[in-house]
Amino acid sequence: xxxxxxxxxxxxxxxxxxxxxxxxxxxxxxxxxxxxxxxxxxxxxxxxxxxxxxxxxxxxxxxxxxxxxxxxxxxxxxxxxxxxxxxxxxxxxxxxxxxxxxxxxxxxxxxxxxxxxxx
Amino acid sequence: xxxxxxxxxxxxxxxxxxxxxxxxxxxxxxxxxxxxxxxxxxxxxxxxxxxxxxxxxxxxxxxxxxxxxxxxxxxxxxxxxxxxxxxxxxxxxxxxxxxxxxxxxxxxxxxxxxx
Numbered sequence: 001x002x003x004x005x006x007x008x009x010x011x012x013x014x015x016x017x018x019x020x021x022x023x024x025x026x027x028x029x030x031x032x033x034x035x036x037x038x039x040x041x042x043x044x045x046x047x048x049x050x051x052x053x054x055x056x057x058x059x060x061x062x063x064x065x066x067x068x069x070x071x072x073x074x075x076x077x078x079x080x081x082x083x084x085x086x087x088x089x090x091x092x093x094x095x096x097x098x099x100x101x102x103x104x105x106x107x108x109x110x111x112x113x114x115x116x117x118x119x
Numbered sequence: 120x121x122x123x124x125x126x127x128x129x130x131x132x133x134x135x136x137x138x139x140x141x142x143x144x145x146x147x148x149x150x151x152x153x154x155x156x157x158x159x160x161x162x163x164x165x166x167x168x169x170x171x172x173x174x175x176x177x178x179x180x181x182x183x184x185x186x187x188x189x190x191x192x193x194x195x196x197x198x199x200x201x202x203x204x205x206x207x208x209x210x211x212x213x214x215x216x217x218x219x220x221x222x223x224x225x226x227x228x229x230x231x232x233x234x
Contacts, residue, residue: 043224106151112162
């Protein structure tokens with residue numbers, strides 16, 4: 001099946017610095033990818049929709065200047081957390097819908113997630 | 120707008136016992152429903168999905184779920200729990216809103232399996 005990878009799987013950064021998280025579709029093209037955030041012992045909340053070749057769409061309450069999303073190719077979306085603060089520490093997960101050739105499966109393929117800790 | 124509600128944030132069963140994880144949905148249109156499992160510090164793995172075909176859906180690892188429109192439910196069951204089933208389980212509905220195709224998740228249910 002289709003595979004979505006994320007890099008890094010785990011990152012620690014100092015407060016005030018920026019960190020970039022990559023989400024790749026390994027064997028299919030994804031014009032759309034989704035970024036979710038998961039706080040400890042909580043559910044996944046959609047942060048933004050990443051669109052290849054155009055601006056990302058952010059959910060209400062998500063600061064677009066803080067969480068920069070770039071979808072520069074059909075297999076790569078990046079999330080950059082700028083000027084990170086300890087409250088940004090979380091588990092970030094990306095997902096992509098299956099390729100169109102797979103038919104209307106309606107599901108999402110999820111990456112393994114990135115654990116961000118801001119000290 | 121769509122939403123899902125998972126009843127019970129924590130369910131504990133004995134090994135070999137029935138697993139029942141509850142999910143109720145709200146949707147103004149016919150829903151597409153999913154159950155995902157998450158192991159610690161990992162992403163989500165699809166267990167099964169309902170996409171308006173058979174109302175009884177069989178998934179991986181012996182799990183199944185039944186779509187009941189009259190009860191707006193999509194409960195997840197497994198006849199006999201294994202220790203390896205201990206994980207967090209999320210019920211989700213596909214959004215028909217502005218963010219096309221994304222999933223809306225319930226708060227999750229942590230399943231513990233006692234030996």
